[in-house]
Amino acid sequence: MKRQRGIALAELLVAAAIAALVMTALAGVLGSVRQADTQFSERALLQRDARLALERIAVMVEGSRSLLVPLEVTTNSRNVLAVSLPPTVDRNGDGYADADNNKNGSVDDDISTDYTNDGAPGIKGIDDDGDGTIDNGSTSDNDENGSIATPVGAGTGTDWIDAVVYRVSGTQLLERLPNLNPASGADYTERPIADNVSAFTVTRVGTGNRSTREVLVQLDLAGPGGETGTWTRRLRLGTR
């Protein structure tokens, strides 16, 4: 009996030691599972945010009739994208397109020399031509390139080109939309549509066909936990 009790004590000690080892190992496994889960969650969140933002952009670009920025002549990538508000957008449901400023049933049909009717060269607050200066030139220089194209808008300006703009401010991607029943092209609101933005890159795609316009839109996100990702969409105007 005495001998057996001695064995029992030794077994108990061994069992305790094994249990401690197992607990330590388990804690390590749980720790790495938790870390992987956090990384996976951040990756999933970034992916969701990127897809939502790019889908929003796609709705506007694919519904639009004109690509404003990057400019027609531009081959360089830009960090800004601007299109005319799609004629299908009627946010207040009054039966007139939001872009039909004079509500006569046709969109953007009374454009003056300031195409966007915002009192600024090109699109207000945007460096249209990417020369490093915002709103340089005269208000009738609609691409800010220093020369006035002829003929310019011949109308009185009651139904201008309503710009939808995507640009980065800090680490946010902003969407600019005209307000409802805007008094002018300077009557708009910007809202963030993505956080954790490290880069927004827009490139005109040469389609070899003058009647179509395409852009490649790339969104780079970098989460606070260190996860990063790049998402792209190639968008053709006038397909929605």
Ligand SMILES: [Ca+2]
């Ligand atoms: Ca109109």
Ligand SMILES: [Ca+2]
């Ligand atoms: Ca308009």
Ligand SMILES: [Ca+2]
């Ligand atoms: Ca303008």
Ligand SMILES: [Ca+2]
């Ligand atoms: Ca400029």
